[in-house]
Amino acid sequence: MAVYSSVRTAIRNVALTSLSEFTNPVVIFSNSNGTEPAESYAVVNILSITQIGHHNTSTLTNTSEELSIQVVYECLVQFSFIGSLAGDMVQSFTQRINNNPVALESLKANKLSLMRKSQIRRAPQKRDTQWVEYQTIDVTFSYVVNTQQLVDVVEGVVISDNTSEIPVITKIPESIIYP
Numbered sequence: 001m002a003v004y005s006s007v008r009t010a011i012r013n014v015a016l017t018s019l020s021e022f023t024n025p026v027v028i029f030s031n032s033n034g035t036e037p038a039e040s041y042a043v044v045n046i047l048s049i050t051q052i053g054h055h056n057t058s059t060l061t062n063t064s065e066e067l068s069i070q071v072v073y074e075c076l077v078q079f080s081f082i083g084s085l086a087g088d089m090v091q092s093f094t095q096r097i098n099n100n101p102v103a104l105e106s107l108k109a110n111k112l113s114l115m116r117k118s119q120i121r122r123a124p125q126k127r128d129t130q131w132v133e134y135q136t137i138d139v140t141f142s143y144v145v146n147t148q149q150l151v152d153v154v155e156g157v158v159i160s161d162n163t164s165e166i167p168v169i170t171k172i173p174e175s176i177i178y179p
Contacts, residue, residue, distance in 0.1 A: 003073070004046075007049060007143055010143070013109075014110055015042060017102060020102070021096075028044070029045070031045075040086055042089060047078055051071060069148070072145075081093070094120060097139065098117070119137070122134070158176065
């Protein structure tokens with residue numbers, strides 16, 4: 001499973017849902033080497049993905065003889081909002097991401113859970129001859145990765161005791177065919 005790619009997709013989906021009040025919101029990833037959008041836009045910068053704790057593995061296999069392995073990650077993501085609508089976008093995003101039922105459903109559908117978010121930071125930037133509005137917020141999500149591992153299953157055990165004159169053979173289960 002490509003954890004990083006699935007996290008990227010999930011975070012972008014949630015950002016688009018949280019910005020749904022804007023017509024055709026533009027959400028791009030940092031360092032993507034594309035051209036800068038002409039209208040206001042959001043930038044997603046995944047700062048870190050950290051495994052939290054240890055794995056959780058099932059003790060029984062499913063019908064396909066697979067074990068289920070579950071690992072929890074925390075993803076620290078910086079969202080930047082750039083352009084004349086940056087202030088409105090960041091306020092809408094921060095309000096909707098953990099208060100709006102549609103955004104909460106999007107988090108759930110994308111296997112994300114909002115853990116923490118920072119205060120909004122305003123940091124206008126000088127571009128050539130004019131200032132461009134620039135606002136950022138850091139959000140920490142938890143993300144669960146479920147993987148399946150095919151395992152060999154012991155279907156039966158045969159124990160042969162050759163210490164006595166007459167060998168004793170024990171079969172578990174008794175119905176197992178032993179040559």
